[in-house]
Amino acid sequence: xxxxxxxxxxPYPPGSAGVSPAAPPPYPPPQAGEGREGGSGxxxxxxxxxxxxxxxxxxxxxxxxxxxxxxxxxxVEIAIRIASLAAVLSIWEIFGARIDPVLFTTPSKIAVAAVxxxxxxxxxxxxxxxxxxxxxxxxxxxxxxxxxxxxxARFWVLDVALGVYITFLYSTPSVALVPLIVLWAGxxxxxxxxxxxxFAFFPMxxxxxxxxxxxxxxxxxxxxxxxxxxxxxxxNIVLPGALPFIVTGLRLAVGRGLIGMVLADLYTAISGIGYxxxxxxxxxxxxxxxxxxxxxxxxxxxxxxxxxxxxxKVAPWTAAAQGD
Numbered sequence: 001x002x003x004x005x006x007x008x009x010x011p012y013p014p015g016s017a018g019v020s021p022a023a024p025p026p027y028p029p030p031q032a033g034e035g036r037e038g039g040s041g042x043x044x045x046x047x048x049x050x051x052x053x054x055x056x057x058x059x060x061x062x063x064x065x066x067x068x069x070x071x072x073x074x075x076v077e078i079a080i081r082i083a084s085l086a087a088v089l090s091i092w093e094i095f096g097a098r099i100d101p102v103l104f105t106t107p108s109k110i111a112v113a114a115v116x117x118x119x120x121x122x123x124x125x126x127x128x129x130x131x132x133x134x135x136x137x138x139x140x141x142x143x144x145x146x147x148x149x150x151x152x153a154r155f156w157v158l159d160v161a162l163g164v165y166i167t168f169l170y171s172t173p174s175v176a177l178v179p180l181i182v183l184w185a186g187x188x189x190x191x192x193x194x195x196x197x198x199f200a201f202f203p204m205x206x207x208x209x210x211x212x213x214x215x216x217x218x219x220x221x222x223x224x225x226x227x228x229x230x231x232x233x234x235x236n237i238v239l240p241g242a243l244p245f246i247v248t249g250l251r252l253a254v255g256r257g258l259i260g261m262v263l264a265d266l267y268t269a270i271s272g273i274g275y276x277x278x279x280x281x282x283x284x285x286x287x288x289x290x291x292x293x294x295x296x297x298x299x300x301x302x303x304x305x306x307x308x309x310x311x312x313k314v315a316p317w318t319a320a321a322q323g324d
Contacts, residue, residue, distance in 0.1 A: 177198060191268065
């Protein structure tokens, strides 16, 4: 058999070296105007494009499902909290009505007293001096506490030199120092700010210190390997890693700051919401005594919720981690 006859009878397999350049491809390409299935009217896309489009659709669908799940979770949480509040108030109203009104009261009477005190301006007249003290004390404790915590955690010399004093003052009950502070600073706003500062300073310092210490050392080593400066290490690695601990310290500082605020009012007994509690309790106005107490609780819950919002805005990865 000659070479020409063998080419005519036994064709080479497609794609081999013996195929003639004029041989038609096994699968003709789609013509212009044909889609993926041929006839959709859209240009044909390569396989990678279709895979990317499918992945985008799947990602969008997953995000929509996750958003719906979060909304349902939020609605369930709101419903649970409303039901819990209604149950607690109902039990309080039922059992509180059976107790001597000189010793206890009910939520309905507290609400009536609150409306009267708010309408007359009595509550605000005693509340705003305490709010000023809370603002000054918390802001100074936050700034100084975060700075001290960062310095102690990043520089071991300062940690060795000053760490023992932080532990000593934190272990000493702050209440024991209140008479001394009043003796030194008097009965005015300065003494109250110092007392509140002592209550809020140590949670901020200790939590910031622990947050910096819990930063992964490998991240710092990677930053140094890429020749990051000390400022870049602080801004891009240390502070983002310690931020959840700092926000937790702020939450603890708010609670302890409220305690210090009321305690300062009790010791000075001149103005503030703590003085309002003492005055109404001494005259056996229990319903009015509960109004500033409930106000303090609402103030603490509100400040904690605001800090949570700030945490989500500043460090959204913490909220994502907790959501997982």
